[in-house]
Amino acid sequence: MANIAAQRIKREFKEVIRSEEVAKCAIKLDLVDNNYTELRGEIAGPPDTAYEGGNFVLEIKVPETYPFNPPKVRFITKIWHPNISSVTGAICLDILKDQWAAAMTLRTVLLSLQALLSAAEPDDPQDAVVARQYKENVEMFRLTARHWTNAYAGGPNANPECDEKIKRLVDMGIEEHQARVALSSYNWDLERATEQLFS
Amino acid sequence: MAASQENESDMDFSDNDCYDYNNYYNDDDSDVEHVDPMKVDPEYFEYRCLSEEEVERLLNESVESLSNCLRISPTLAKVLLHGHHWNSNEVIRKYKDNPSQTIIWAKINPPSPQSIMTSNYYTCPVCVTPQHVEKFSHLPCGHKFCKDCWITHFEVQINQGISTSISCMAKDCVVLVPESFVLMHLQHKTNIREKYQHFVFQDYVKSHPELRFCPGPNCPIIVHSREIKAKKSICEQCKTAFCFRCGCDYHAPTDCQVIKKWLIKCADDSETANYISAHTKDCPKCHICIEKNGGCNHMQCYNCKHDFCWMCLGDWKSHGSEYYECSRYRENPNIAHESVHAQAREALTKYLHYYERWENHSKSLKLEEQTLEKLRDRINEKVMSGLGTWIDWQYLFASANLLAKCRYTLQYTYPFAYYMDAGPRKELFEYQQAQLEAEIENLSWKIERAETTDRGDLENQMDIAEKRRTTLLKDFLDV
Ligand SMILES: [Zn+2]
Numbered sequence: 001m002a003n004i005a006a007q008r009i010k011r012e013f014k015e016v017i018r019s020e021e022v023a024k025c026a027i028k029l030d031l032v033d034n035n036y037t038e039l040r041g042e043i044a045g046p047p048d049t050a051y052e053g054g055n056f057v058l059e060i061k062v063p064e065t066y067p068f069n070p071p072k073v074r075f076i077t078k079i080w081h082p083n084i085s086s087v088t089g090a091i092c093l094d095i096l097k098d099q100w101a102a103a104m105t106l107r108t109v110l111l112s113l114q115a116l117l118s119a120a121e122p123d124d125p126q127d128a129v130v131a132r133q134y135k136e137n138v139e140m141f142r143l144t145a146r147h148w149t150n151a152y153a154g155g156p157n158a159n160p161e162c163d164e165k166i167k168r169l170v171d172m173g174i175e176e177h178q179a180r181v182a183l184s185s186y187n188w189d190l191e192r193a194t195e196q197l198f199s
Numbered sequence: 200m201a202a203s204q205e206n207e208s209d210m211d212f213s214d215n216d217c218y219d220y221n222n223y224y225n226d227d228d229s230d231v232e233h234v235d236p237m238k239v240d241p242e243y244f245e246y247r248c249l250s251e252e253e254v255e256r257l258l259n260e261s262v263e264s265l266s267n268c269l270r271i272s273p274t275l276a277k278v279l280l281h282g283h284h285w286n287s288n289e290v291i292r293k294y295k296d297n298p299s300q301t302i303i304w305a306k307i308n309p310p311s312p313q314s315i316m317t318s319n320y321y322t323c324p325v326c327v328t329p330q331h332v333e334k335f336s337h338l339p340c341g342h343k344f345c346k347d348c349w350i351t352h353f354e355v356q357i358n359q360g361i362s363t364s365i366s367c368m369a370k371d372c373v374v375l376v377p378e379s380f381v382l383m384h385l386q387h388k389t390n391i392r393e394k395y396q397h398f399v400f401q402d403y404v405k406s407h408p409e410l411r412f413c414p415g416p417n418c419p420i421i422v423h424s425r426e427i428k429a430k431k432s433i434c435e436q437c438k439t440a441f442c443f444r445c446g447c448d449y450h451a452p453t454d455c456q457v458i459k460k461w462l463i464k465c466a467d468d469s470e471t472a473n474y475i476s477a478h479t480k481d482c483p484k485c486h487i488c489i490e491k492n493g494g495c496n497h498m499q500c501y502n503c504k505h506d507f508c509w510m511c512l513g514d515w516k517s518h519g520s521e522y523y524e525c526s527r528y529r530e531n532p533n534i535a536h537e538s539v540h541a542q543a544r545e546a547l548t549k550y551l552h553y554y555e556r557w558e559n560h561s562k563s564l565k566l567e568e569q570t571l572e573k574l575r576d577r578i579n580e581k582v583m584s585g586l587g588t589w590i591d592w593q594y595l596f597a598s599a600n601l602l603a604k605c606r607y608t609l610q611y612t613y614p615f616a617y618y619m620d621a622g623p624r625k626e627l628f629e630y631q632q633a634q635l636e637a638e639i640e641n642l643s644w645k646i647e648r649a650e651t652t653d654r655g656d657l658e659n660q661m662d663i664a665e666k667r668r669t670t671l672l673k674d675f676l677d678v
Pocket residue numbers: 338340341342367368369372373374
C-alpha cells in the first residue's frame with residue numbers, strides 16, 4: 001500500500017505544480033522529505049475575505065494507507081477561523097474525515113481548504129470560542145481574523161487599535177501571542193482580557 | 200450490475216399479494232373473549248430470543264418476499280430494506296410510486312448516469328496505473344477503478360468497522376457498495392470477508408427496529424418483538440434483563456430519554472453526590488453510630504431500640520402507614536423570587552433528595568441479595584436438621600425475589616419524579632410511590648426476620664407490595 005501512496009503523491013505533486021492555481025499563486029506544494037510522506041502546503045487567503053493577502057502554511061502528513069485514507073492536514077500558520085483550532089491548527093472539514101474519497105487529491109484538499117476560508121461553517125466548529133464570536137458578532141470576528149492574518153500570515157491590513165491593546169498587555173509582562181488570544185477571545189475588551197490573564 | 204437493470208423494466212403490480220401481513224406471533228384477534236393482557240399486567244411483553252442463524256433466516260425471508268413482490272434482485276431488495284429500517288410496506292409504496300427515484304434515494308444508482316468509457320486501456324485514478332479494461336470494475340455510477348484498488352478500499356474500510364456504508368471511491372459520488380459487490384471482490388480473502396459479514400449483520404440488526412442485541416457480556420442472543428416498546432425483555436441464555444427499546448437496564452416507569460438524561464446527570468454530578476454514600480449514620484435519638492447491613496430502610500437502633508427511617512432519619516411511626524413524607528421533595532414555593540445562588544442551592548438540594556433515594560434503593564437491592572444468601576444458608580441448616588424440606592421454605596425465596604422486583608421499580612420511580620412537573624399528577628404519583636415504599640420496607644423488614652414471621656403474614660405482605668407496584672405502573676407506565 002505504501003507503494004501506491006508514494007506513486008500517487010509523486011503524480012499529484014506534478015499535477016499541483018503544473019496546475020493553473022500555482023500559476024496564479026493561489027496554492028503551493030513542497031516536499032519536506034524524499035519519501036513523499038510529509039509535504040508542506042500553502043494557500044493564499046481568498047480575495048474579499050478577512051484572510052485576503054495572507055499566506056497560510058499547512059502541514060500535510062501522508063498515511064501509509066493513502067489514498068484510501070485521507071491525508072492528515074493542519075495549519076502551521078496561526079489563524080482565527082471557526083473550523084480551525086486557534087491553538088493547534090487542527091481542521092474540521094468533512095473531506096479530511098468521513099467524506100474523503102480515494103479519487104480525491106491533495107489539490108482537492110488545498111482548494112477545499114481555501115473554500116473553507118471563504119465560507120466558514122460555524123455550526124460544525126473546531127474552535128468553540130471563535131465560532132461563538134462568529135455567530136454573535138460577525139464584525140468583531142472579521143476584525144479579529146484580519147488582525148491575525150496581519151500578525152501571522154503577512155496580511156497587509158494592520159489594525160493600530162488592536163496592536164496598541166496588545167502592547168499594553170505586553171508591557172505588563174504578558175507574552176504577545178497570549179495577549180492576542182485573550183483579547184481576541186474577549187472581543188478586544190482590554191479590561192476583561194486583563195482580568196482573565198491575571199486571575 | 201444486476202441492480203441497475205431491474206429498475207429499467209416496466210412492471211405490473213397487483214396490490215393484494217404484496218403487503219407483509221406475515222404475523223410472527225399469530226395473535227388471534229377474532230377471539231371475542233380474548234382479554235387484553237396489558238390490563239392485567241402493565242409490563243406484559245411478547246418477545247422471542249433468537250440466535251444469529253434464526254435472525255439471518257428472518258432477514259432473508261423479508262428480502263425474499265420483497266424481491267418476489269417487486270420482482271427485483273435480492274441484492275437490491277436487501278439494500279432497500281436496510282435503507283428503510285426493514286419496513287417492507289414503505290419500500291413497496293415508494294418503489295411503486297417511483298422505482299428509479301427510490302433506487303437513487305437508496306444510493307444504489309447515481310442521480311445522473313455516467314458515460315461508459317470504451318478504450319481498452321485505462322489509468323486507474325486511485326493507483327494511477329494504466330491497465331487493461333478487464334482489470335476494472337464499477338458500480339451503477341460507472342466510476343471505474345481497478346479491482347486491486349477496490350479490494351484495498353474495502354480492506355481499509357472494513358478494518359475501521361465500516362460495512363454497509365462503504366461508498367464509491369470517486370469524488371462526490373454517493374453510491375453505496377452493495378454486499379454482493381464487496382463479497383465478489385473479497386472472494387479470496389477469507390478473514391476480511393468474514394469480518395465484513397459480521398459487521399454487515401450487526402448493521403442489519405441495529406437498523407431493524409424489531410431486533411435488539413442482548414446487552415449481556417458476550418451474549419449472541421438477539422431479541423425480537425413486533426412491539427417496539429420500552430418493555431422488559433429477559434435473555435433466555437444469559438438472563439440479562441433490559442429495556443427492549445433502548446437496550447439499557449430496564450427502567451419503568453421512567454421512559455428511555457428521561458433515564459438517559461438522569462444517568463448522564465448522575466455521572467456528571469457524581470462528585471457532589473459522593474458525600475452521601477456513607478454507610479453509617481447516627482441514631483437520631485441516642486446518637487450512637489449505626490451501620491446499615493441489610494437492605495431494609497426501617498432501622499432499629501441496637502442501643503435504644505428507637506425505630507427510625509434510614510433515609511430521612513425521621514421516626515418510623517410516621518412511615519408505617521398512610522401518606523408518608525419521606526419520598527417526597529418539598530419545593531420552596533417562593534424560589535422564583537430568590538437569588539441566583541439560592542436557586543442553585545435549591546436545585547442541588549432537590550437533585551440530592553432524589554439522587555439519595557435512587558442510590559439508596561440501589562444499595563438496598565445489593566444488600567438484600569446478601570440477605571438472600573444468608574437466608575439460603577439458614578434454610579439449608581434447617582433442612583439438614585429435619586425442620587421441613589426445601590419445598591416448605593420455597594415461599595421465602597419467592598418473597599425475596601418479589602422484594603427485589605418491587606425495590607427495582609421503586610428505585611426507578613425517583614428519576615421519574617425528579618423530572619415530573621409539579622401538579623396534581625405528580626401529587627398522585629408521589630402518593631403511590633410513598634405507599635409502595637412503605638409496603639416494600641414492611642416486606643423487607645419481615646423477610647429479614649423471616650423465620651419468626653408467620654408465613655401467611657408474609658404472603659399477605661407480598662401480595663400488597665406487588666399490588667402497589669402494579670397500580671403505580673398501570674397509572675404511570677406510558678410506553
Ligand atoms: Zn461512483
